[in-house]
Amino acid sequence: MEKIHILLHLFYLVVMLLPITLHANVKEKPDYFENHSKVFDGYWKEKAKIAEQDNKAAYFRDPYSVSSNLTSSVSELITMNNGGRRNLIGHLKGKNKGPCQATNPIDRCWRCDPNWANNRQKLADCVLGFGRNTKGGKGGPIYVVIDPSDSDVVNPKPGTLRHAVTRNGPLWIIFSRSMVINLKQELIMTSNKTIDGRGSDVHIAHGAGITIQFIKNVIIHGIKVYNIEVHGGGLIRDAENHFGLRTQSDGDGISIFGSSNIWIDHVSMKNCYDGLIDAIMGSTAITISNSHFTDHNEVMLFGASDSHEADKIMQITLAFNHFGKRLIQRMPRCRFGFVHVVNNAYTHWEMYAIGGSKNPTIISEGNKFIAPNNIHIKQVTKREYTLESVWKNWQWRSINDELLNGAYFIQSGPELKNRPFDRKDMIKARPGTQVGRLTRNAGRLACKVGKPC
Ligand SMILES: *[C@@H]1O[C@H](CO)[C@@H](O)[C@H](O)[C@H]1NC(C)=O
Numbered sequence: 068m069e070k071i072h073i074l075l076h077l078f079y080l081v082v083m084l085l086p087i088t089l090h091a092n093v094k095e096k097p098d099y100f101e102n103h104s105k106v107f108d109g110y111w112k113e114k115a116k117i118a119e120q121d122n123k124a125a126y127f128r129d130p131y132s133v134s135s136n137l138t139s140s141v142s143e144l145i146t147m148n149n150g151g152r153r154n155l156i157g158h159l160k161g162k163n164k165g166p167c168q169a170t171n172p173i174d175r176c177w178r179c180d181p182n183w184a185n186n187r188q189k190l191a192d193c194v195l196g197f198g199r200n201t202k203g204g205k206g207g208p209i210y211v212v213i214d215p216s217d218s219d220v221v222n223p224k225p226g227t228l229r230h231a232v233t234r235n236g237p238l239w240i241i242f243s244r245s246m247v248i249n250l251k252q253e254l255i256m257t258s259n260k261t262i263d264g265r266g267s268d269v270h271i272a273h274g275a276g277i278t279i280q281f282i283k284n285v286i287i288h289g290i291k292v293y294n295i296e297v298h299g300g301g302l303i304r305d306a307e308n309h310f311g312l313r314t315q316s317d318g319d320g321i322s323i324f325g326s327s328n329i330w331i332d333h334v335s336m337k338n339c340y341d342g343l344i345d346a347i348m349g350s351t352a353i354t355i356s357n358s359h360f361t362d363h364n365e366v367m368l369f370g371a372s373d374s375h376e377a378d379k380i381m382q383i384t385l386a387f388n389h390f391g392k393r394l395i396q397r398m399p400r401c402r403f404g405f406v407h408v409v410n411n412a413y414t415h416w417e418m419y420a421i422g423g424s425k426n427p428t429i430i431s432e433g434n435k436f437i438a439p440n441n442i443h444i445k446q447v448t449k450r451e452y453t454l455e456s457v458w459k460n461w462q463w464r465s466i467n468d469e470l471l472n473g474a475y476f477i478q479s480g481p482e483l484k485n486r487p488f489d490r491k492d493m494i495k496a497r498p499g500t501q502v503g504r505l506t507r508n509a510g511r512l513a514c515k516v517g518k519p520c
């Protein structure tokens with residue numbers, strides 16, 4: 068009886084692991100960067116140089132100061148909520164008082180305003196965490212996308228998303244109506260842009276994905292991105308006054324490559340060929356918040372190469388996200404860098420939730436981890452290709468996480484000395500309940516003009 072049990076478990080493990088390990092992220096292959104840089108012309112080489120400086124400038128010398136800001140505002144909020152439900156309703160008075168659902172400090176910054184549609188750029192003041200200096204297209208004109216087509220990737224038609232994201236200068240990009248945009252090649256963005264899907268149901272699906280390469284200052288908010296495939300490359304416009312040759316795209320939902328000040332908020336993503344969101348090549352100052360992820364194997368890759376020490380400046384905040392159904396691994400998988408994982412709900416994984424190699428710092432605070440039923444995959448964490456004698460020094464800390472259904476987080480490295488929590492923090496009391504509430508509206512929101520969202 069025992070034996071059969073063990074055999075069954077072994078069989079399950081092998082069957083489960085086989086198809087998964089066969090497909091590794093394309094960025095981790097040794098010739099990936101070489102292949103990509105081969106096609107960089109003078110224009111991209113120059114951009115890479117500028118981006119490297121920008122990324123270094125976006126790096127926070129003292130990571131604790133920023134994480135502390137995010138967690139202390141969460142804690143304060145929860146402290147207040149314990150005093151009554153007032154804070155769930157917001158501060159609105161009179162006839163505009165609506166059922167505002169905002170439950171976390173990023174959302175509370177804008178969602179209770181029934182006038183959000185006339186005050187869209189207010190969103191740019193709401194980001195917290197390492198991406199907190201991201202302004203996107205704030206200060207620029209509104210660009211209304213009216214045409215979902217993508218028939219000419221070199222000379223995109225005015226009114227299309229590709230035309231919008233390749234213009235010079237800051238732009239706040241919105242949509243005239245709900246639409247499904249099927250990108251014929253990767254969408255290469257330029258600096259100082261916001262893609263704001265609020266008020267419409269915008270899907271980027273069944274085509275290529277979004278590329279954020281050697282640029283800074285991008286907000287992506289309120290859209291759905293799914294079923295993204297590898298596309299063949301060729302000539303693609305990447306700026307108002309430039310187009311160039313691209314190799315085939317990776318098949319990421321959103322690819323962040325050597326870029327900084329990026330905020331991804333209230334995005335729903337699933338089922339892309341490569342990663343849902345990958346951040347590589349010295350990218351930093353990134354916040355990914357309030358988003359909902361499902362149906363994917365390798366969810367997020369932060370740093371693709373063991374030899375790429377430039378990723379040491381990588382600082383990424385993951386906050387109030389829901390890692391949901393049919394996810395397998397890498398939520399995220401990190402190399403080097405500092406990743407603050409705060410108040411996310413992890414409700415499904417099939418291998419592990421958070422992993423990495425090459426000494427990344429991972430501070431996991433106030434998350435909810437619900438392990439799957441299979442007894443072999445209860446561990447939240449995974450150290451890749453490293454002896455314990457080495458990884459025992461990596462700082463991976465779990466603080467006030469709620470671990471359910473047998474989930475366990477193997478900590479390593481020193482305790483967080485400058486602990487970003489102080490006495491006022493109440494998260495300890497019922498962290499699980501709080502994460503459910505904080506992440507309840509993760510993913511794209513169905514905002515209606517004239518109503519709190
Ligand atoms: C790099 O290019 C070579 C030759 O075109 C190709 O065989 C290989 O698969 C490419 N590698 C990646 C990671 O794209």
Ligand SMILES: *[C@@H]1O[C@H](CO)[C@@H](O)[C@H](O)[C@H]1NC(C)=O
Pocket residue numbers: 132133136
């Ligand atoms: C924390 O947030 C407040 C309000 O948004 C801001 O004024 C302050 O500069 C931030 N502090 C740090 C250390 O980031």
Ligand SMILES: *[C@@H]1O[C@H](CO)[C@@H](O)[C@H](O)[C@H]1NC(C)=O
Pocket residue numbers: 235236237258259284
């Ligand atoms: C983006 O905006 C900033 C601030 O307005 C400006 O300094 C910078 O030159 C802009 N970058 C590009 C590439 O337009």
